[in-house]
Amino acid sequence: MLHLVLFLIFGAICVAGAVNLLVQRHPINSALSLIVVMGSLAVEYLLLGAEFVAAVQVIIYAGAIMVLFVFVIMLLNAGKEELTSGSRIALLLGIPGMLVSSVLVAWVLLAHSGTGAVPVGALPGPPKIIGWLLFHDFLLPFEVTSVLILIAIMGAVVLASPPESVQQSKKEG
């Protein structure tokens, strides 16, 4: 019962953050509400017994990735977004589309919920077992991931560095 109450509270916070992300017009407000969503999702993971995933969610998502987002927003001095004709069409089509798809998904899942319930703590996901899985069953994907990260770092550096003409003019001037 306690778990259901906790699930409902943090699920409500989660959905409120997601809706706030859509409503806010300033990117920094959207970024902060996305951090709220990720934090409450970490609690949902803890309720499911996934300790490792919850910790990684807070460290990588709410920590590293969102710091990157906030940093870029401040670097580019992003202001309020302007409305164009395309955005009005998107508003007209997008919001009904979201409502229809959410209601449809919820109805299908609740109507055919012969799926049983998730007992809390039935499947603990301690870092030890996850680490064992990562270095035995998933060793190849894990190693490929490190190559992916390396390529991403190099790509980010190449893309974000100023073009050569700017660098040369700085050297000369």
Added chain:
Amino acid sequence: MVPLSYYLVLSGILFACGVTGFLIRRNIITIFMSIELMLNGVNLSFVAFAAHWHALSGQVFVFFVMVVAAAEAAVGLAIIIAVYRTRETLNVDRVNLLKL
């Protein structure tokens, strides 16, 4: 005991919010955050199914999704900086020419 379908409904709502944000927002950074929201919704269903089927590989998959999201965020934000440097705007409607 929380029914599995509740978790799936929550993850579906998050995914729908992400799709809507992707469609209705015009700021390229907010669009990017909507994509992260969709990834988070999928991660929740991964963990819920992992708990339901007693298979820890679901949680390992969430780890991989997070790694790919981190790489995507790094490269995507670098692209956003490059776009802003040449176009001086973050509005996707104003980025409509291949060549300046």
